[in-house]
Amino acid sequence: MPYQLIAAPLSLYSGKVRGYLRWKNVAFTEILSTAEVYKNTILPRVGWPVVPVLITPDDTIVQDSSDIIDYLEKCEPGPSVYPKTPVQKLVALVMELFGDEWLLISAMHYRWTYNEDFAYQQFGNASAPGLPKEQRFELGKKLASRFKGSLPFLGITPKTAPAIEKTYKTFLRAFDKHLANHDFLLGSRPSIGDYGLLGPLYAHNYRDPASGEMMESIAPRVADWCRRTHAPQEALSGEFLPDDEIPETLLPILQMFAGEQIPILLDTLADLQKWAKDNPDTKELPRIIGFHKYRIDDAEEDRAVLPFSLWMLQRVLDHLKSLSGNEQQQAEDFLTRIGAQELLQMQVIPHLKRENFKLVRE
Numbered sequence: 001m002p003y004q005l006i007a008a009p010l011s012l013y014s015g016k017v018r019g020y021l022r023w024k025n026v027a028f029t030e031i032l033s034t035a036e037v038y039k040n041t042i043l044p045r046v047g048w049p050v051v052p053v054l055i056t057p058d059d060t061i062v063q064d065s066s067d068i069i070d071y072l073e074k075c076e077p078g079p080s081v082y083p084k085t086p087v088q089k090l091v092a093l094v095m096e097l098f099g100d101e102w103l104l105i106s107a108m109h110y111r112w113t114y115n116e117d118f119a120y121q122q123f124g125n126a127s128a129p130g131l132p133k134e135q136r137f138e139l140g141k142k143l144a145s146r147f148k149g150s151l152p153f154l155g156i157t158p159k160t161a162p163a164i165e166k167t168y169k170t171f172l173r174a175f176d177k178h179l180a181n182h183d184f185l186l187g188s189r190p191s192i193g194d195y196g197l198l199g200p201l202y203a204h205n206y207r208d209p210a211s212g213e214m215m216e217s218i219a220p221r222v223a224d225w226c227r228r229t230h231a232p233q234e235a236l237s238g239e240f241l242p243d244d245e246i247p248e249t250l251l252p253i254l255q256m257f258a259g260e261q262i263p264i265l266l267d268t269l270a271d272l273q274k275w276a277k278d279n280p281d282t283k284e285l286p287r288i289i290g291f292h293k294y295r296i297d298d299a300e301e302d303r304a305v306l307p308f309s310l311w312m313l314q315r316v317l318d319h320l321k322s323l324s325g326n327e328q329q330q331a332e333d334f335l336t337r338i339g340a341q342e343l344l345q346m347q348v349i350p351h352l353k354r355e356n357f358k359l360v361r362e
């Protein structure tokens with residue numbers, strides 16, 4: 001039995017994992033996440049409705065795109081998507097965090113502002129492919145309300161919409177410029193950072209028609225990167241740049257991470273500590289632990305405090321903690337250069353881990 005990936009074409013994190021599996025040359029079959037599959041496999045085995053889910057050849061379930069990729073990195077041969085050198089590995093992990101947890105905002109905004117009917121049809125197509133088209137649309141509308149309804153929780157409102165669009169377009173132009181000289185973020189081999197970006201950029205912002213048209217017109221190289229990263233022509237190919245080099249063209253994107261996402265992560269850290277103090281006997285983290293203000297460009301809005309982002313941040317901080325001597329100095333100098341030196345002081349307290357597919361404190 002090969003690996004089985006339960007996933008859907010419209011799903012953000014499914015695209016991240018699918019692109020990785022193909023590059024890694026892992027034999028897998030994809031199972032569409034229909035209502036039946038949710039009922040018979042995902043809910044009983046994962047405990048909550050989510051995709052993507054990996055079923056391994058020995059029938060182990062792995063859930064969460066980062067855990068799936070890490071599982072396969074351990075079990076499957078071939079080159080790794082994690083650079084070995086300190087600063088490239090740091091940048092790759094930061095870009096995964098930025099894609100998974102920050103560009104998610106633009107992905108959700110564009111889908112539900114400019115591609116609503118397409119998305120309804122897609123939700124219905126995935127859930128009940130056997131129904132007639134109009135019924136799939138109506139079903140999709142019902143199923144999608146949970147996702148569309150999450151917009152205000154992500155801080156996506158009419159007040160922030162212009163700022164979200166402005167900063168997303170700035171990102172697209174910067175990434176397009178970078179891709180004029182490099183196939184991927186860090187050379188001719190995709191890294192975990194490329195897959196982090198692929199989530200929001202592929203399934204939503206490339207594949208949703210109105211968003212894809214916009215991407216093709218203002219950042220055609222990003223659209224090309226989406227195609228190459230999601231469906232590579234050559235598995236296991238490419239190299240990271242030599243000498244731990246970080247291309248200058250990535251600096252504007254890393255500065256966006258520092259300016260936009262770090263303040264939210266800092267606030268979320270403070271809220272986690274408060275939550276832990278107020279709930280000393282609760283082990284499992286709720287998905288939302290409160291509300292806070294966030295700023296994007298010149299707009300300010302309320303948004304939910306999402307502790308899951310800190311589990312992703314921990315991946316970056318654990319890497320920093322593993323460094324010593326010269327390597328530590330190089331990473332510190334680099335973070336100062338991009339204005340992200342706050343990362344050096346950050347600590348996730350209490351430490352978070354995933355247990356039975358849920359986020360819990362250690």
Ligand SMILES: N[C@@H](CCC(=O)N[C@@H](CS)C(=O)NCC(=O)O)C(=O)O
Nearest residue numbers: 011012013049050051052064065066
């Ligand atoms: N962090 C997870 C998130 C998975 C996720 O959010 N999947 C979406 C579809 S792309 C979903 O099923 N969401 C359901 C939910 O969040 O309740 C990952 O990287 O796999």
